Amino acid sequence: MISAYTGTQIREAERPLISAGAGAVLMQRAAYGMANAVIRELASRGIRPYGASVAVLAGKGNNGGDGLFAAAFLAARGMRTTAVLTAGDAHPEGLAAFERAGGRALTLTDHNAGGLAAAAAGADVVIDAVLGTGAQGGLRGATASLIGTLNSGPHGFVVACDIPSGVNADTGEAFDPVLSADATVTFGGVKAGLLADPGADHAGRVLVIPIGIEGELPPPALRRLESADLARLLPPPARRSHKYTRGVLGVVAGSEQYPGAAVLACRGALAAGAGMVRYLGPPEATRLVRQACPEVVCGPDNVADAHVQAWLVGSGIADGDDQQLQRVRDAVETGLPVAADAGALPALPDVLARHVVLTPHGGELARLLQRYGIDLGRQGVDGATLDAVRRAAERTSATVLLKGATTLVAAPSGPVFSQAEATPWMATAGSGDVLSGVLGSLLAQHSDDEEKFEACGISADQRWAAIGAMAASLHGLAGTLASNGGPVTAGAIAACLPEVMRTL
Incomplete structure (x- = not known):
């Protein structure tokens, strides 16, 4: 499992060592x-380090010092090194080491930004070491002009030092202009802002360099499940399992306007291993479900008469469908785990519980937050996803799964989960309905497995968010498998889920 930390957490972990005189170490x-990460990156691209060129954009703080010392190591390996000092000043020891190694330092001004940008663009490697984890806001003045010019044309591959300049290490907010990295080399621990959008848009591959503070780190602010975690958390059925012990999911989805959503939600639930799926919906959607998924039991008409372990509600429910919306409210009142998708959100009470997992996209989350007097708008949510999902979970007291290129899952308290296995090709109609089905299926199968989650370091209260992260991960892996680098349909995503689970 990947753990990520705020910049404040990292700096606090460094403080005892710095106080003991180990800052230079x-x-x-x-x-x-x-430096070694840059050399490995060059090798992977078929470029010999000796004679290659590197331009380091160095701010005046410790981040700039890291970049200058790294460039000094690279100069010692025979690389041609140039430093652009973006603040007119630089870390004294780092600059001295850089110049001793033969590096050339140039000072950025308002008058030479274009020329220095052109020179940096011609280097094989550009190291972004302007702003570090403690910076607030974005680049300004000549530095902003320099980065803007670099962004406008071709340049060498970019390595960000700890975090891309202009990305908030705590929240992932990005303040233009940001020089998007091909790789971010981060120190001591992953920064939370690298695993949340829009920061993740600019991070590229994230490489972690241990520096000796790891034993001082507190509980993480953000976590990401990996394949090994999924393998531990997805138990195969026991020898004497039967359909009722493997999880029975009730599905309230679809409408006369969107009957296909019910089919896709049921297909996702079946493919993710639910022992039985019971469907409650209008006649046209019921007919389609029977045709597409003969395994699904259609009926009864009322939530109270359905014997299930969890509910999936909301996918494809249209405004004004009073009977389906009443079923949504009834399902929440059962006290069972609930996956609540788009159409269910307006019908839910203001205060929920952790075992209710809401699954909005950015626009739906913006509308949900408006109910609580928080007017971020879609743009505000997309520009600060980590903050938005946390606020939604705190206000609703539910677990909130915010769908996106990086899917975030937040409980009312504790670390947020972040998953990013999906391919952009999955941005297609019905994909979210399949995800809801997967989530509902996992809630029905695994909501009582407290010991299994605790064995992975996930508390009982946090297991609902972890189940949401599991669903997002499986969905992303299945979509990537189905896509194989090209267009994909929601039905194909569902069809690939069993193969993904077999592989895990």
Whole structure:
């Protein structure tokens, strides 16, 4: 499992070592790791380090010092190194080491930003070491002009030092202009802002360099499940399992206007291993479900008469469908785990519980937050996804799964889960209905497995968010498998789920 931390958490972990006089050692470890990462990146691209060129964009703080020391190591390996000092000043020891190694330092001004940008663009490698984890806001003045010019044309591959300049290490907010990295080499621990959009848009591959503070780190602010975690958390059926012990899911989905959503939700639930799916919906949707999924039991008409372990509600429910919306409210009142998708959100009470997992996209989350007097708008949500999903979970007291290129899952308290296995090709109609089915299926199968989650370091209260992360991960892996680099349909995503689970 990947753990990620805020910039404040990292700095607090560094503080005892810095107080003990080890600050220079931490910087050397970071710089050495950065230099080796650059060399490995060059090798992967078929470029010999000796004679290759590197331009380091260095701010005046410790982040700039990390970049300058890294460039000094690279100069010692025969690379031609140039530093652009973006603040007119630089970390004294880092600059001295850089110049001793033969590096050339140039000072950025309002008058030479274009020329220095052109020179940096011609380098094989550009190291972004302007702003570090403690920076607030974005780049300004000549530095902003320099980065804007670099962004406008071709340039060498970009390695961000700890975090891309202009990305908030705590929240993932990005303040233009940001020089998007091909790889971010981060020190001591992953920064939370690298695993949340829009920061993740600019991070590229994230490489972690241990520097000796790892034993001082507190509980993480953000976590990401990996394949090994999924394998541990997805138990195969026991020898004497039967359909009722494997999880029975009730599905309230679809409408006369959107009957296909019910089919896709049921297909997702079946493919993710539910022992039985019971469907409650209008006649046209019921007919389609029977045709497409003969395994699904259609009926009864009322939530109270359905014997299930969890509910999936909301996919494809249209405004004004009073009977389906009443079923949504009845399902929530059962006290069972609930996956609540788009159409269900307006019908839910203001205060819910952790075992209710809401699954909005950005626009739906913006409308949900408006109910609580928080007017971010879609643009505000998309620009600060981590903050938005946390606020939604706190206000609703539910678990909130915010769908996106990076899917975030937040409980009312504790670390947020972040998953990013999906391919952009999955941005297609019905994909979210399949995800809801997967989530409902996992809630029915695994909601009582407290010991299994605790064995993975996930508390009982946090298991609902972890189940949401599991669903997002399986859905993303299945979509990537189905896509194989090209267009994909929601039905194909569902069809690939069993193969993904077999592989895990």
